[in-house]
Amino acid sequence: MTAPETDAASAEGTVIVAETGSGTFTRQITAGRHELVADEPAPIGDDAGPTPYDLLLGALGACTSMTVRMYADRKGWPLERIRVTLRHKRIHAKDCAECETTKGFIDHIDIDIELVGDLDDTQRDRLLQIAERCPVHQTLTSEIDIATSLR
Numbered sequence: 754m755t756a757p758e759t760d761a762a763s764a765e766g767t768v769i770v771a772e773t774g775s776g777t778f779t780r781q782i783t784a785g786r787h788e789l790v791a792d793e794p795a796p797i798g799d800d801a802g803p804t805p806y807d808l809l810l811g812a813l814g815a816c817t818s819m820t821v822r823m824y825a826d827r828k829g830w831p832l833e834r835i836r837v838t839l840r841h842k843r844i845h846a847k848d849c850a851e852c853e854t855t856k857g858f859i860d861h862i863d864i865d866i867e868l869v870g871d872l873d874d875t876q877r878d879r880l881l882q883i884a885e886r887c888p889v890h891q892t893l894t895s896e897i898d899i900a901t902s903l904r
Contacts, residue, residue, distance in 0.1 A: 776801055782808075810839040810862070816889035817864065824883045825876075832880070833870040839863065862893075 773779045773790070776799035782789040790802035803811065814837040825832035840863045846854040849861070866884055868877055884890070 773801075775799070806841050810841055813862065813864070813887075813889045813893065814839045816887040817866070817884045820887035821866070821868075821880050821884050825870075825880060828876075830872060830876050830880075831870045832868060832872060834867075835869070836867040837884075838865040838867070 768782060768784045770780050770782050770791070773781045776792060778793040778798035779801045780791045782791055789808070791805055791808055792798040792801040793804055794800045818835050818837050821835050822832065842861050842863075843858045844861045846852055846857050846859050849859055852859055864884070866881065868880060872880070
């Protein structure tokens with residue numbers, strides 16, 4: 754990366770995605786001092802990294818897990834381990850009872866949360882509620898305004 758790109762990537766909340774030149778869809782993702790690779794699976798891409806949807810699910814799962822851990826620790830609850838499994842699919846809007854959209858397809862994400870520890874049912878229920886309050890979950894379930902511009 755060039756110096757201005759490095760400076761831009763170090764700005765809080767800024768992520769830069771650039772072609773690597775090694776594959777048609779292989780991308781270098783830079784977030785501060787962290788670097789990741791994204792790609793599409795073969796035969797479309799070179800399968801050099803997770804897909805964009807894998808990264809989205811990873812962000813949601815990481816945020817969910819961190820939010821639950823933070824809450825359990827703050828309460829002093831005996832949460833030994835948390836594991837979040839996520840799956841993304843597109844479903845017919847008519848098959849979604851809770852959705853406003855009734856035509857076409859919508860994106861659907863299933864989240865399974867495994868809580869290991871000597872937690873009672875009330876604590877488990879509360880941690881499930883807290884999981885849905887993670888900031889990434891809140892972003893994905895709220896109205897999002899994305900402004901795209903050319904340089």
